[in-house]
Amino acid sequence: MLIIDRLELDFRPGLNVLTGETGAGKSILLDSLGFVLGWRGRAELVRSGADQGEVVAEFALTPDHPAQAVLQEAGLPTGPELILRRVNRSDGRKTAWVNDRRCTGEVLRALSDTLIELHGQHDDRGLLNARGHRDLLDDFAGLGDLRAEVRTAWAAQGRARKALQAAQDALAEVQAEEEYLRHAVKELDALDPQPGEEAELDTRRRLMQGAEKVREDVSRAHAALGHDGAEGAMGDALRWLEGAEEAAGGHLESPIAALSRAMAELGEAADGVMRALEALDFNPLELEQIEERLFAIRALARKHGVVPDDLGGFAADLRGKLDALEAGAGNIDALRSALKEAEATYDAAADRLSAARAEAAVRLDAAVTGELAPLKMERAVFETRIVPADPGPDGRDAVDFTVATNPGAPSGPLARIASGGELSRFLLALKVCLSHGNTGVTMIFDEIDRGVGGATADAVGRRLKALAEGGQVLVVTHSPQVAALGAHHWQVVKQVQDGQTLSQVVPLDPGARVDEIARMLAGDTVTDEARGAARVLLDS
Secondary structure (H helix, E strand, O other): OOOOOOOOOOOOOEEEEEEOOOOOOHHHHHHHHHHHOOOOOOOOOOOOOOOEEEEEEEEEOOOOOHHHHHHHHOOOOOOOEEEEEEEEEOOOOEEEEEOOEEEOHHHHHHHHHHHEEEEEOOOOOOOOOHHHHHHHHHHHHOOHHHHHHHHHHHHHHHHHHHHHHHHHHHHHHHHHOHHHHHHHHHHHHHHOOOOOHHHHHHHHHHHHHHHHHHHHHHHHHHHHHOOOOHHHHHHHHHHHHHHHOOOOOOOOHHHHHHHHHHHHHHHHHHHHHHHHHHHOOOOHHHHHHHHHHHHHHHHHHHHHOOOHHHHHHHHHHHHHHHHHHHHHHHHHHHHHHHHHHHHHHHHHHHHHHHHHHHHHHHHHHHHHHHHHOOOOOOOOEEEEEEEEEEEEOOEEEEEEEEEEOOOOOOOEEHHHHOOHHHHHHHHHHHHHHHOOOOOOOEEEEEOOOOOOOHHHHHHHHHHHHHHHOOOEEEEEOOOHHHHHOOOEEEEEEEEEEOOEEEEEEEEOOHHHHHHHHHHHHHOOOOOHHHHHHHHHHHHO
16 A cells, blocks of 8 residues: 555554654554544555555454444454455445455444544544543443433433324314314214115115006006906906806806806906005105115215215214314323423433533543643643533533643643643543543554653653553654553664665564664664663663
């Protein structure tokens, strides 16, 4: 990448120091690390003439390391080793892998938050970012449980507020159509249509309408069969034949018998026709009433856009809305009470969190002040400022770390008030106070000793050494006092080979380390006196 051809580094536990002349490539190493971790930064990390640049970073993880949870959530392999690989091609395309699985830059950045902390004058991800100061204070004070309580109360308050709003919206909607609902329910209740009634009324209406024409024909038939018709004619014929029977000498017995049978059949037919006439008889008023009800049911069905058989269910739905309207006021009162209770619970939890933060701020200020004295900043004032903020899931406080470099001087944000050297020492003091129990994270300090020297630089180095105990710290430094206190020393060297400038990182043995620290003390010409001074620093 850029002036790096191929480079492999094996950083170790404790304090690792990187030194080298300005422009040797120390910043490119940090850019490369940031690249594989998904940080936003320099994009042109491909050496001239190369198709691509590749960075691989390997981390050792404990079973309970926070990175394990990130891997599990992302569906990536977990385990004691974490291998990140990211490729940047010359056309700008980037590809990333985690444990040989493709992943997104978002996953890389989530992992980086659990793996690396970068501190320096231009670090907008760490202590200089005021947006993270509240979280840092809470971590310092161990307020995780109290914050979880506040978040739970905030979520419950949100649910109560949504429930009340939904009930109010529903009530407003019903109230807007109250007049229509009452009129429609009154109309439906007055008619009281029943399932299947429309079909039954339609059938009866059709029968009645057809009965008028049928009855006319049946009445004519009944008249033709009656006394003035066939019955009268057959009766006359029978009387005439019976009067002539004696003179006919027996010839009329059979016709008379047949006619008598026919008279009996005719009477039975006439009786049946009479019964039919009675069955076809109906009240014209009843037909009118059936038609009126049938048409009323159909009109209501069209009006409300439902089939006639569903009118009863539709009426029940409307009555339910009216019941909800009548019960709505009481329900809203109950929801208002629930919201008030949820708000009180949140307020109480947020008050406890605010009080705990105020107490923790006093302790943090005292701890940082105690660290500033050895760093030759005993007159500086550090203050954790807590001001009210809009309520949220993390309480109602805004937290900002402020400093005043001298008594009586105005205080302000770290990045704006402190000079380069002062800022570095403030950051180091703050980090020492905040890092207790913070294991599993590699801390990188980029020229945090800038602008200091002598006893102050020695104090900075000793704080860094203490910070590295039980963990891993990487320091890019120009200070020989800091470099001498490292457990492992790496030198960044820029060389020209075959007309091409390349950067190398060389682990230093004890002898080479003396020469490098002597160079840092004396400059380009390393003297025996400088080497002697370097040995004194290394032995101190």
